[in-house]
Amino acid sequence: MNLPSDFIRRTSQLMGEEQFTLFCEALQRETPVSIRMNERKFSQIPQDARPVAWSSAGYYLSVRPTFTFDPLFHAGCYYVQEASSMFVEQALRQYVHAPSVMLDLCAAPGGKSTLARSVLPEGSLLVANEVMRNRSQVLAENLIKWGHPGVVVTNNDPADFAELEQVFDVILTDVPCSGEGMFRKDQVAVDEWSVDNVTLCWQRQQRILRDIWGCLKPGGILIYSTCTFNREENEDNVQWIAEELGAEILPVEVKEDWGITGNLIGADFPVYRFLPHKTVGEGLFLAVLRKHGEASSEENLSQKPKKNKKGDKRQKEVVCPKEVKDWINDSDEYEWLVEDSLVRAFPKTYTELYGRLKNALKILHAGVAICSLKGKDFLPEHSLAMSTVRKEGIFPEAVLSYEQAVAYLRKEAVTLSPEVPRGYVLLTYRGIPLGFAKNIGNRANNLYPQEWRIRSGYLPENLVFPL
Ligand SMILES: C[S@@+](CC[C@H](N)C(=O)[O-])C[C@H]1O[C@@H](n2cnc3c(N)ncnc32)[C@H](O)[C@@H]1O
Structure with a gap:
């Protein structure tokens, strides 16, 4: 790997010659592979896996499997995540x-x-936002597969959040950056790097932070992170947030043997750097800040939603059919909404806030999508199959073999055994729901989302959880 000369000069100045040499050696090595288990769905630990020390559910794998062909991956049993990023858990906990x-x-x-x-x-409620349209679809897919009901996925520019003043207790800004942490696995990141681009990045990061700052409650927590190493996008920006926006920089308790590096600019505020020659991961910078001001005792959530900007078009209210309210556990804890024939269950505590979010933002997914109303038919949604609050025993289940499961995920036709009843059937693999099919007797219609299907015909040798 040929590193840009400006990068070499700047980074060796920042880290010191000796550390920089070790850092460069680490960049030549293979990137470690790690996954994080979704313990609400699946608790088995992969064979020969080693725990990630700062994560309660993260593991390094000894080999790099082809995740695409693992049905458990598509069922949201785990997420493939580089290990240093899992440090966010410590800040939250x-x-x-x-x-x-x-x-x-x-x-x-x-x-x-x-x-x-x-x-x-x-x-708690998580609002997960992504500004790029195609990437926001992937975000929605991954959160639907993760299966937690307390989520809203949006596709907005940071500036669109302006009217949601003091709504959030916690904001994570994992900002777009110059991506020096990607050098090891992505030659394009090396080729695109320049000092000018670093400048563009830190300036954009400050714009993003300014745009969003008003949404954080006084006393609220900001977690700021990047996957780059330079000081401008890291320590300098953290100092700027503290001084310009008004926040206290907070320490996170860490263990010595995690090999985390602190502040590299000689200032005495705490930041957490994961450098690839000292911690097994791709690299991360993280800092935690608390916005100045007292947390208000007045609950924002109780604020009435503002009038719908888009003209408050009165839609004919469609009532949610009673029978589908039985499809998830603790259904009384949810608001049952019908939006364009789609029935959603959304955590009741946050109904008012959902109204405000809907007025301000473009929502791609919220709560659990339960079913679509098609005449007298209630077509179960994939989000319901993936949900960790789905009630057992509502739909008949059919167990799929590995080959059948991959065929289902490719959206090929499924043939179920004759004893499986007609109608909607939940298909499972190793006891984990993969999705729905409609059994019409001689064949079953595959209801797996078309846009999520596996497109390759290849079958791999290595699985994370071997058969
Ligand atoms: C480092 S990545 C996020 C990774 C993600 N947090 C994760 O852990 O999977 C940064 C994201 O910021 C988005 N982004 C790019 N420009 C942006 C902007 N001007 N404002 C907000 N987000 C932006 C990118 O599309 C990208 O998805």
Whole structure:
């Protein structure tokens, strides 16, 4: 790998010659592979896996399997995430104790959102946002597969959040950056790097932070992270947030043997750097800040939603059919909404807030999508199959073999055994739901989302959880 000369000069100045040499050696090595388990769905630990020390559900794998052909991957049993990013768990566990409303502003493809959704206190709501349209679809897919009901996925520019003043208790800004942490696996990141681009990046990061700052409650927590190494996008920006926007920089308790590096600019505020020659991961920079001001005792959530900007078109209200309210556990804890023939269950605690979010933002997914109303038919949604709150025993189930499961995920026709009843059937693999099919007797219609299907015909040798 040929590193740009300006990068070499700047980074060796920042780290010191000796550390920089070790850092460059680490960049030549293979990137470690790691996954994080979705413990609400699946608790088996992969063979020969080693735990990631700063994560409760993360594991390094000894080989790199082809995840695309693992049905458990598509069922949201685990997420493939590089290990240093899993450190976000420590920031959340140490600073977020009560049910909270969290915004993950730059969230696609969803690594840190799925992590946050696993570790936020019970009763919290996560709003996961991504500005790029195609990436926001992937974000929605990954959060639907993760299966937690307390989520909203949006596709907005940070500036669109302006009217959601003081709504969030926690904001994660995993900002777009110059991507020096990607050098090891992505030659394009090396080729595109320049000092000018670093400047563009830190300036854009400051714009993003300014845009979003008003949405954070006084006393709220900002987690700022990048996957780059330079000081401008890291320590300098953290100092700028503290001084210009008004925040206290907070320490995160860490263990010595995690090999985390602190502040590299000689300032005395705490930041957490994962450098690839000292910690097994691709690289991360993270800092935690608390916005100045007292948390208000007045509950924002109780604010009435503002009038719908888009003209408050009165739609004929469609009532949610009673029978589908039985399809998830604790159905009384949800608001049952019908939007364009789609029935959604959304956590009742946050109904008012959902109204405000709907007025301000473009929502791609919220809560659990239960079913589509098609005349007298209630067509179960894939989100229901993936949901961790789906009630057992509502739909007949059919067990698929590995080959059948991959065929289903490719959206090929499925043939079920004759004893499987007609109608909607939940298909499972190793006891985990993969999705629905409609059994019409001689064949079953495959209801797997078309846009998520596996497109390759290849079958791999290595599985994360061998058969
Ligand atoms: C580092 S990635 C996020 C990774 C993600 N948090 C995860 O853990 O999976 C940064 C994201 O910011 C988005 N982004 C790009 N420009 C942006 C902007 N001007 N404002 C907000 N987000 C932006 C990118 O599309 C990208 O998805």
